[in-house]
Amino acid sequence: MSVDGEVSKDIHRPDHPNSVGWVKPQKVVLFKDEPFKFEAGGTLGPIEIEYEVYGERRGNNVILVCHALTGDAHLAGWDTDPQGPIREYRKTKPGWWDQMVGPGKAIDTNRFMVICSNVLGSCYGTSGPSSINPATGKPWGLKFPVVTVGDWARQQYELLNFLGIHKIRAAVGGSMGGQMALELGLAYPDLVDDVIVLSAGHRVTSQGLAFSVVGRHAILKDPDFNNGDYYDGTSPLSGLAVARMMAQITYLSEESMGFKFGRRLQGKDSPDFTLTGIDFELESYLNHQAESFVKRYDPNSYLYLTRAMDYYDAADKWGGGDMATMAERLKARIMVVSFSSDWLFPPELCRELVSGMCLARRPITYVNVPSRYGHDAFLVETETVKRLITCYLKKS
Amino acid sequence: MSVDGEVSKDIHRPDHPNSVGWVKPQKVVLFKDEPFKFEAGGTLGPIEIEYEVYGERRGNNVILVCHALTGDAHLAGWDTDPQGPIREYRKTKPGWWDQMVGPGKAIDTNRFMVICSNVLGSCYGTSGPSSINPATGKPWGLKFPVVTVGDWARQQYELLNFLGIHKIRAAVGGSMGGQMALELGLAYPDLVDDVIVLSAGHRVTSQGLAFSVVGRHAILKDPDFNNGDYYDGTSPLSGLAVARMMAQITYLSEESMGFKFGRRLQGKDSPDFTLTGIDFELESYLNHQAESFVKRYDPNSYLYLTRAMDYYDAADKWGGGDMATMAERLKARIMVVSFSSDWLFPPELCRELVSGMCLARRPITYVNVPSRYGHDAFLVETETVKRLITCYLKKS
Structure with missing residues (x-):
């Protein structure tokens, strides 16, 4: 999820033959006549959705990518004209999955039509708490309806409908995006051929829920x-x-x-023994992460999206608590990829989903990738993820 | 470290034969002539130290207990007269290690003289940032010198000197207290026969440091x-x-x-889908923990004590970064107890200390207790810890 800090390499240059190049986010206004009904109650209409599309449609070749908590529709290439201070960061880096999406890349835009839309409640172009409430002329704030992962699946479904797409080759996502991809397969079993879930599961862990609670509390x-x-x-x-x-x-x-920072001091040989200043590299890193993030994210969106992740429990929703019953509903084939050192969506949690699929005798490909990079591995273990996705999409 | 939430059971009643009963914290003023020199710079004098003592001295029978981050000198029994709102909680519960310390208990006050003193920088009776600076008549605040684990060891040493004690049977501590017990053995090799380190190590992990940084940032x-x-x-x-x-x-x-709270809802069958309210038991628990804690702790003390934990690196200090060199300095025998699910001071970290001791051919007893309770296990796995300490103190 740490899309910050990635630096542009040659392969990410807009003129590189494997880049989708300069792209312009698109907007669509849906639910103009009949408002969108939110799962948790409340309605909203019209709804604006920001999305990006790369590649041409040729039969059943659409891959829908679902973004993570702090991601957006800007998947690959360079934004021609980032709007507003919150999207300023797009000037300095390509889309958040540029390493994976482009002509000749793992999600090959020569072969697939790739779509990604920003989720409801976010702050990157789709309606959310920072959007203007037409009734008041002011931002919605907490009057924006509470969103769920189910709402996001519906949003993707309606966007696809609008684009005239009633069948997609795959839904792919990591972390929050993995929850969304799974939900899309469960909510619209006839829509998706393949679901690819990276670093995610059917629910958050108790620890994940707890961290989320504390973050919102702050x-x-x-x-x-x-x-x-x-x-x-x-x-x-x-x-x-x-x-x-x-x-x-x-x-x-x-x-x-440990290997990135350990106990190394920040540009000094001995600590200053300071209560208010910085002594360790790790402090500097965390401060920097926070500083760059707060420039580009809306606190209300953070509340909405993390809450949606917390509430999501696919087994509860689709199986009355039973994983196998839930799995029976899923018609799509599924690949689940966990990473050995991911403790936010740990392998043990992913295996519950895998067990459910096995019990329901549904086709499942499960890989637990040995990695030192924790939850971020789905964005960092580029070569492994590339190979897994390439092979899976070729095979199935 | 979660001393909150423990309820009084029969064995903890002040009239129970295994209880030390009603106790009165004691105070001593040291460094009246020559001020205390802090390791990180700065001096202070006089210094007030709050401590408690149970049991009689008979030869080399003193056990020094070192408290953890949110603990205090009030180890066992019931405080006769808790002073000030910050010590109000003592009215509702016995000392934080009452299950372990008392006549006939694992640390048997019929056999041992048990001493515990509140550390410098804390808010429970020993000089700290909330103490009055005589020069201004106002609390020190951040003008209080930065304290280190080394300062705490010195503090214990000087208190023992004041009490006429120049040799102790054991120094025992969990978490921050474990760091302190280890440091006492390293700083004063001839003082201690046995060091018992529970859920602690020679330094904090990178993750532990990071959480500490974020807590202070808040x-x-x-x-x-x-x-x-x-x-x-x-x-x-x-x-x-x-x-x-x-x-x-x-x-x-x-x-x-997971087994304490999981995803259970707080007194409801279905969530309210609230952004600002409480839906999960886990939220209620975390809120409650915070509410009761902020009533009894000084934020400045939290800064001072966590920073001391972060700065501590016994291998750096005593071995120039080499664990074996550090271990050679320790004359005391040592028992290190880790808990399998402790991820704040994980078994892997404790094993570094153990390896150092082995390389230095120093006597070491190491137990990794299988436990589900995480870092709190040293306070929760009472029976196991009791048996380990009882046997160790009998044997050695």
Whole structure:
């Protein structure tokens, strides 16, 4: 999930033959007549959706990519014209999955039509708490309906319908995106041929839920939060920074934190013994992560999206708590990829999903990739993920 | 470290034959003539130290217990007269290690003289940032010198000197207390016969350091923090609450969190789908933990003590980075106890210490206790810890 900090390499240059090049995010307004009904209650219409498309449609060749918590529709290539300060970061880096999506890449845009849309509740172009409520002319804030992973699946489904697509080759996602891809397969069993779930599961762990609770607590208790109505004034960025710093720890493993930073001091030979300043590289790293993140993310969106992740429980929703009953519903083939050192969506959790599939005698490909990179591995273990996705899409 | 939430059971009643009964914390003022020199710089004198003593001295029978981050000198029995709102909690529960310390208990006060003192920088009676700076008549705040684990060892040493004790049978501590017990053995090799380290190591892990950084960040960025000078007004309790909630997660294991709370809803059959309210038991638990903690702890003390834990690196300090060189310095026998599911001071870290001892051919007893309770296991796995300590103290 740490899309920050990736630097542009040759292969990511817009003029590289494997890059989708310069791209322009697209917008569509749906639910103009009949409003969108949210799973948890509430309605909204019209709804604006930002999405990107690369590659041409040729038969059943659509791959829908579902983004993670801090991701957006801008999957690959370079944004021609990033709008607003919150999307300023797009000027310095390509789309968040540029290593995977492009002509000749693992998700080959010469072969597939690739679609990614920003989710409801986010702050990157699709309607969310920072969008304007037409009734008041001001941002929705917490009056925006509570969104769920089920709402996101419906959003993808309706966008595909709008694009005239009623069958897709695969839904792919990591972390929150993996939850979404799974939900799409469960909610619309006839829509998807293959579901690819990376670093994700049918629910969050208790520990994952707990971290999420504390992150939101930091935002909610920030005196600038003002019950979500802060768009005219100062945003609760201190709270968001704390949430991000803590989340960042859960994206790395103890091992990767150890070899990246360990106990190394920040540009000094001996510590200053400071209570308020910085002594360790790790402090500097976490501060930097937080600082760059708060510039590009809306605290309310952080509340909405993490809450949706917490509430999601596919076995509860589709199997009355039983994994096998849930799995029976899924018509798509599925590949689940976990990473050995991921403790946010640990292999043990992914194996519950795999067991459910096996019990339901549904086709499942499961790989637990040995990795030192923790949850971030799905974005960092590029070569392995490339090979897995390439082979899986060739085979099936 | 979660001393909150323990309820009084029969064995903890002050009139139980295995209880030390009603106890009165004692105070001593040291460094009246020559001030205490802090390892990281700065001096202070006089220094007030709060401590408790149970049992009679008979030869070399003193056991020094070192408390953890949120602990205090009040080890066992019931405080006759808890002073001030911050010690109000002592009215409802016995000392934090009452299950272990008392007549006939594992650390048997019929056999041993048991001493515990509150550490420098804390808020439970020993000089710390909330103590009054005589020069200004106001609390020290961040003008209190930065404390280290080495300072705590010195503090224990000087208190023992004051009590006329120049040799002790054992130094015992869990978590931060384990760091302190180890340091005492290293700094004063002729003082201690046995060092018992529970759920602790020669340093914190990178992950532990990172959580500590984020917890402090939450306090430092609380608008009520006022650079530590908040004693006249509102304390930065929101920041402290976030720090505590996050720390609480690191004290439990994913498994114990799972079986204690899992995804159970708080007194309801279906979620309210709320962004600002409580739906999960886990949320209620974390909130409750934070609420009770902020009533009894000083945010500045949290900064000082966690920073001391972070800075401590016994191998660096005593072995120039080499564990075996460090271990050669330790004359005491040592027992290290880790718990399989402790991820704050994980078994792998404890084994580094054990390896160092083996390489230095120093006597070491190492036990990795299979436990589901995470870091808290050293307080929760009472029977196992009792047996280990009882046997170890009998044997050696």
